[in-house]
Amino acid sequence: MRKKIVLLIVLFFYCNNFLFAQTVENQITSTNWENNSLIINTVNKISYIESKLKNPDRLIIDILNCSFQDKKLLANYKSETSEDVSITEQPPDKVRIIFIGEASINRKSYLSNNDRTLITRIARIETEVPGEMKNDETEKETHPPGKFKDLIIENEEGETKVIVSASKSMKYNTYILKNPDRFAIDLLNILPPDIPALKFKPTPFIAGIRIGRAASGVETTRIVFDLLRSDLDCKIDSNLLGNKLEIKFKINREKQEVVKKSGIKVVIDPGHGGYDTGASYGGFEEKDINLVISEKLKKSLEDVGITVFLTRDEDSFLSLAERVEITNSIKPDVFISIHGNALVSSRVIRGVETYYWTSQSHKLAYFIHKSILNYVKIPDHYIRQAQFYVIRHASCPAVLAELGFLSNHEDRKLLTNSTTQDEYAKALTKAILKFLDIEQDRVQKKENAKQ
Numbered sequence: 001m002r003k004k005i006v007l008l009i010v011l012f013f014y015c016n017n018f019l020f021a022q023t024v025e026n027q028i029t030s031t032n033w034e035n036n037s038l039i040i041n042t043v044n045k046i047s048y049i050e051s052k053l054k055n056p057d058r059l060i061i062d063i064l065n066c067s068f069q070d071k072k073l074l075a076n077y078k079s080e081t082s083e084d085v086s087i088t089e090q091p092p093d094k095v096r097i098i099f100i101g102e103a104s105i106n107r108k109s110y111l112s113n114n115d116r117t118l119i120t121r122i123a124r125i126e127t128e129v130p131g132e133m134k135n136d137e138t139e140k141e142t143h144p145p146g147k148f149k150d151l152i153i154e155n156e157e158g159e160t161k162v163i164v165s166a167s168k169s170m171k172y173n174t175y176i177l178k179n180p181d182r183f184a185i186d187l188l189n190i191l192p193p194d195i196p197a198l199k200f201k202p203t204p205f206i207a208g209i210r211i212g213r214a215a216s217g218v219e220t221t222r223i224v225f226d227l228l229r230s231d232l233d234c235k236i237d238s239n240l241l242g243n244k245l246e247i248k249f250k251i252n253r254e255k256q257e258v259v260k261k262s263g264i265k266v267v268i269d270p271g272h273g274g275y276d277t278g279a280s281y282g283g284f285e286e287k288d289i290n291l292v293i294s295e296k297l298k299k300s301l302e303d304v305g306i307t308v309f310l311t312r313d314e315d316s317f318l319s320l321a322e323r324v325e326i327t328n329s330i331k332p333d334v335f336i337s338i339h340g341n342a343l344v345s346s347r348v349i350r351g352v353e354t355y356y357w358t359s360q361s362h363k364l365a366y367f368i369h370k371s372i373l374n375y376v377k378i379p380d381h382y383i384r385q386a387q388f389y390v391i392r393h394a395s396c397p398a399v400l401a402e403l404g405f406l407s408n409h410e411d412r413k414l415l416t417n418s419t420t421q422d423e424y425a426k427a428l429t430k431a432i433l434k435f436l437d438i439e440q441d442r443v444q445k446k447e448n449a450k451q
């Protein structure tokens, strides 16, 4: 096989650096190469764009709104499979990681640690038989561009199919964009339509579609799909007849099976968010703790077949009215708002406090309160009736749980420790199941009885 020489040219726009430096929201605190994986840790949630390019095979990850906490962390790695990994800052607000190597390398990225860690795993594709490498780079340049013709959307059960056609066969690059979830495809050497407006009815998976030119001066059509769910698989079939390309959006089956099981819905409301940090003690902000525990609770409820909605799944501000509006439009069986308590006047006061307002919520509050005391070593700070906005206006049994005092050292340890966070999630799951009068293994049976 012929070795390809690759030139990487990185342009820095130094002049812009100072003008835009203050807009960067996220910072990289560490980069590591471990077990054939690049591990990047950041302060805040990572928002990134992934692009796959061919000839030579590259994976490009742009971490948006991000810079390095310490420029000394900028590093290059060479993997065990002789993949080159370069990490550069792209002023004003991007960090770019380029993986470059052989075509028979599989690179997979995913977020972990509450979206604050990005892991990219490199593996050799064992099954591939090395064949003749065709050099089609020159072909691309000499051929005149084709034209985008149309885009047809077909909805089937559990699947949205998009068929794109052009005046010639298409080569493409795809991109996955997170926060918010989008899927983009660039049709190379295909001119975009003159009128990019598109008649489009939202599907269960796609909220909107935009078609345009990928970049000025480039004969590439970019189609961006705004996705309504983050658990979608996007598969492309480019072997259709008549210069067509099919994109299939489907729910990742593993998740779908869990969600479909019981028909029971729970809304979890992680308190505060965005500029509203909630209580703040010992370097911890309540909004983050609320979200971590809410996400753990979501996972735990989903594991027993319950459909779970979060009022927010990122660090964003949401008004109380919006939280109620989301909840009441879902019509859940249970609503729970997750909070951490705080007291300015005393650092000694500690314990769990559970609030309810309506009479139909009293039993739920009781089960939740008892279950937390049962699972977590924390004092009892009583069940209370209070008119908090979210529990007063939710149309279903609703509870606001103050899981402990952030202002107290002992409670704070419980709230910020991953193991006790799991215990809180387990306690709340047990309580919700008890309230709904279902045992874990009976969720499936209840579903059968409903039919």
Ligand SMILES: [Zn+2]
Binding pocket: 271, 272, 278, 279, 286, 339, 340, 341
């Ligand atoms: Zn709070």
